[in-house]
Amino acid sequence: MSSQPCLQDIGPVICVVGARPNFMKMAPLLRAFAAHQPRIPTLLVHTGQHYDKDMNDRLFEDLQLPKPDINLGVGSGSHTLQTAEVMRHFEPVVDEYKPSCVLVVGDVNSTLACSLVAAKKGIRVVHIEAGLRSYDRAMPEEINRVLTDQMADRLYTTERSALGNLVREGIAADRVSFVGNVMIDSLLHNRSMARPVAQTLAEAGLPTDLLANADGYAVVTLHRPSNVDQLATLQPLLKVLRDVSERLPLAFAMHPRTRANIERFHLMELVRSPRIALLPPQGYLEMLGLMAGAKLVLTDSGGLQEETTALGVPCLTLRENTERPITIEQGSNTLVGVDTKVIVQHVEEVLLSGGKSGRVPELWDGKAAERIADDLARWLLAPAQS
The missing domain is CATH 3.40.50.2000 (Glycogen Phosphorylase B;)
Incomplete structure (x- = not known):
C-alpha cells in the first residue's frame, strides 16, 4: 500500500x-x-x-x-x-x-x-x-x-x-x-504597533513637536538612481521639497544613497530647515507611524505607493511610471513625475481638498x-x- x-x-x-x-x-x-x-x-x-x-x-x-x-x-x-x-x-x-x-x-x-x-x-x-x-x-x-x-x-x-x-x-x-498583497498583510498585522511620531523624532534628536502643524505634515522618501544620482534632477527636487515645507512640514527619511549624493553635490543647505525633519533610514514601525499620521506622502518607492493606498493617505509618486497601476486606478496614488510645477500644484490640491483617498483594492x-x-x-x- x-x-x-x-x-x-x-x-x-x-x-x-x-x-x-x-x-x-x-x-x-x-x-x-x-x-x-x-x-x-x-x-x-x-x-x-x-x-x-x-x-x-x-x-x-x-x-x-x-x-x-x-x-x-x-x-x-x-x-x-x-x-x-x-x-x-x-x-x-x-x-x-x-x-x-x-x-x-x-x-x-x-x-x-x-x-x-x-x-x-x-x-x-x-x-x-x-x-x-x-x-x-x-x-x-x-x-x-x-x-x-x-x-x-x-x-x-x-x-x-x-x-x-x-x-x-x-x-x-x-x-x-x-x-x-502580502505587503498589506504586514501593514495590517503591525499597524497597532506603529511608533508614535513624537517618539521617532525624539530618537532622532529632533523636537517632538517639529511636525505638529494645523495642516498636518508630509513624509518624503527618495532613493531611485534616476532621481538622486544626477545633480540636474536632484537639485530641483530638493528645491521644490523646501518650497513644499513652507506650507507643510516634512519628515524626510533619507536613504544612504540620497544623503551621499546630496553631500557630494553640496546641496545639504537646501534641506536644512526648521520645517524639515531630516531622519536617518527608519525601521518599519517608525515608517508606519509616520505614514499613518501624514497628510501626504511624496516618494519614488513602489512599496510606499501600496502602503499609502491601504492607509488611504494621498501619495504623490515622483516618477514617470509605476508598476503598481492599481494604486492609481483605485488607490490614493498620483503620478506627478519630477516637474516641480506639477508637484506644487498637486500639493496645493491636497491642502485645499484633502487629496485622493481612493479605496482598498480587492484581496x-x-x-x-x-x-x-x-x-x-x-x-x-x-x-x-x-
Missing part, C-alpha cells in the same frame, strides 16, 4: 530575502507557512544584499521575522557584481538542502539571482508579487521582474491586471494565482499569505499525486 504524500517528506521551501522590501513580504508568509496544517517546511536564506547591520536587525525585530537560517553576506556592489555574488554563494545552499522549491519575493537583485540558480539546477521557482510591470526597461527592477516571471513555475499576483501582463509574455494562466485584506500557503501546499504535493 502506497503512503499518502506528505509535506514533511519533501525538501524545504527555501525562502529568500535580500533587501528591505523583501522583509515586509516574507514575514507574513513565514507565519502562514508555520501555521498551516500540516506545517510547510522552510529554510530562510538572507543574501545580505541589505548590508546595514543595525537596520537589518531592527527590521527583523519589528516584523517578528525569525533569524535567517543562512546569511550569505554578499553586501553591496554593482547590479552585475551583486547578482553574480548572490548566485555564487546561493548554489552551494541549494546543493546541500535539496529544496522542493525556491520562493522569491519582489524584484531586487537577490530575487533574480536565486531564481537563476534554481532554474539552472532544475528546481522549481515560486514568485510572490508576479506580473507587475512599469514597461520601463531602464529600471533594473523591471528586468528582474520580467526574467524572474519567465523562470517561475508558480506565480502569485497582487492585482488582477498582472495576469494579462504575464499571458502577453507567454506565461500560461494556469501557473498564476491571484492572492492579494488587500491581510490574508494573502494564508491563501498562498494553502495553494502552495497543494501545488507542492500535486506532482506526487499525478
Whole structure:
C-alpha cells in the first residue's frame, strides 16, 4: 500500500530575502507557512544584499521575522557584481538542502539571482508579487521582474491586471494565482504597533513637536538612481521639497544613497530647515507611524505607493511610471513625475481638498499569505499525486 504524500517528506521551501522590501513580504508568509496544517517546511536564506547591520536587525525585530537560517553576506556592489555574488554563494545552499522549491519575493537583485540558480539546477521557482510591470526597461527592477516571471513555475499576483501582463509574455494562466498583497498583510498585522511620531523624532534628536502643524505634515522618501544620482534632477527636487515645507512640514527619511549624493553635490543647505525633519533610514514601525499620521506622502518607492493606498493617505509618486497601476486606478496614488510645477500644484490640491483617498483594492485584506500557503501546499504535493 502506497503512503499518502506528505509535506514533511519533501525538501524545504527555501525562502529568500535580500533587501528591505523583501522583509515586509516574507514575514507574513513565514507565519502562514508555520501555521498551516500540516506545517510547510522552510529554510530562510538572507543574501545580505541589505548590508546595514543595525537596520537589518531592527527590521527583523519589528516584523517578528525569525533569524535567517543562512546569511550569505554578499553586501553591496554593482547590479552585475551583486547578482553574480548572490548566485555564487546561493548554489552551494541549494546543493546541500535539496529544496522542493525556491520562493522569491519582489524584484531586487537577490530575487533574480536565486531564481537563476534554481532554474539552472532544475528546481522549481515560486514568485510572490508576479506580473507587475512599469514597461520601463531602464529600471533594473523591471528586468528582474520580467526574467524572474519567465523562470517561475508558480506565480502569485497582487492585482488582477498582472495576469494579462504575464499571458502577453507567454506565461500560461494556469501557473498564476491571484492572492492579494502580502505587503498589506504586514501593514495590517503591525499597524497597532506603529511608533508614535513624537517618539521617532525624539530618537532622532529632533523636537517632538517639529511636525505638529494645523495642516498636518508630509513624509518624503527618495532613493531611485534616476532621481538622486544626477545633480540636474536632484537639485530641483530638493528645491521644490523646501518650497513644499513652507506650507507643510516634512519628515524626510533619507536613504544612504540620497544623503551621499546630496553631500557630494553640496546641496545639504537646501534641506536644512526648521520645517524639515531630516531622519536617518527608519525601521518599519517608525515608517508606519509616520505614514499613518501624514497628510501626504511624496516618494519614488513602489512599496510606499501600496502602503499609502491601504492607509488611504494621498501619495504623490515622483516618477514617470509605476508598476503598481492599481494604486492609481483605485488607490490614493498620483503620478506627478519630477516637474516641480506639477508637484506644487498637486500639493496645493491636497491642502485645499484633502487629496485622493481612493479605496482598498480587492484581496488587500491581510490574508494573502494564508491563501498562498494553502495553494502552495497543494501545488507542492500535486506532482506526487499525478
